[in-house]
Amino acid sequence: MPFKTFTDGAVLQADADVDRFFIQQVHALKTADESITSSTTLQNDDQLLVPLLANSQYWIELFAIYNAATASDMSITFSVPAGAALYWSHGGLAGGATSSVDRISRNFLDETGSGWIGGTGGDAVVMGEGRVATGATAGNLQLRWAQNTSGATATIVKAGSILIAQRLTV
Template sequence: MAYPTFYAGQRLTASLMASTLPLTVIKAADESITSSTTIQDDNHLTLAVAANATYLLEGTLFYDGAFNAGHLKATFSLPAGATIFWAINAPATGGTAAYASDANTTGNLVAGTYGTGGAKTTASILGTVTTAGTAGNLLLRWAQNASNATATTIYAKSWLRLLRTA
C-alpha cells in the first residue's frame, strides 16, 4: 500500500488514519545470551515494513551484563534491497564513564556493559530505514561482543518504533 496523500475536503476514514500511525513493538520477556558472540534474532523486537517505503527508527534497549566484559553488539535484519543508517547511543566499552554514539549502515554496533543486579543500562537507537521493492521485517539481531560466562540480557519493556515518512 502506498503511503497516503491527503487532499483538502477528503473524507478521513479509520483505515486511512490508521495507515499513518507509528509501528511499535515492546519486548514481552527478558532474553539472555551467555558465552556466545554469534548474532541471533531477538525473540520479540520485529516490525513489518512495506515495500518502497521510508521510516524513521527509534527505540530503547534496557540491558545489562558483566562489568566491562561481554558487552552488547547489535545489528538489524532487513528485507532484500532495504537500507538502514542507524546509531546506538550507549555506554562505551572499556569500563569508564565514556559514552559511545556510533552510526553505521552495515555491520554491528557495540555498547558497553556495566554490571548486573542493579540499575539497567540503556541504549538509545535512532535511524532511518528505506525499503526497496520487497516488503518484510525489520528485526533486531544481537549477541555478546566478547564471549563471557555472565549473561548479557536485553530486558522486557525494551522497544522499537517505526514512523513511516514516505
C-alpha cells in the same frame, strides 16, 4: 502489523487504528527478558521486530534496557528486508565501560555494521535511531544482538525495551 491503504468509505475499527494508520507508526514492546550466554553470534531478538513496506522510508528508534557483564559487553545491529538501506547510530555506553556513567558511543553504522555497547554488570540503556529505506521487498526490521566477548554471565535484553518505526513516505 502493516500500514493500511485507504479506499473511499473505509471505516476505522478501533482507537488503535488512528495511531497505526494516520500516524503511520508501528512498534514492538518487549514483554519478557531474553538472554544469551557464551555466544558472540548475533541472534534475532524474539520480540523487537516491526514490519516494513516495500519502497518506503522510515525513521526508527530503539530504547533497549539491557544487562551485560563488563567482560562481555554487547553487540547490536538490525536485520532489514532484501535491498533495504539502513543508516543508524546508537547512544550506548562505549565498549569497555565500567559503570553506567561513562563515555557514550555515537558511531555511524549501516545495515552491515554492528555497534559495540559497554556492559556494566547492572542494568543500562542504549538508545538508537536512524533511517531505513526499503527497496522492492517488504519485510521486517529486527533487532539482532549478542555478547561482544563470549562469557558465562548471561547478557540480557530486558522487558520494557521498545522498537519504533515511523513511516516517512506514503
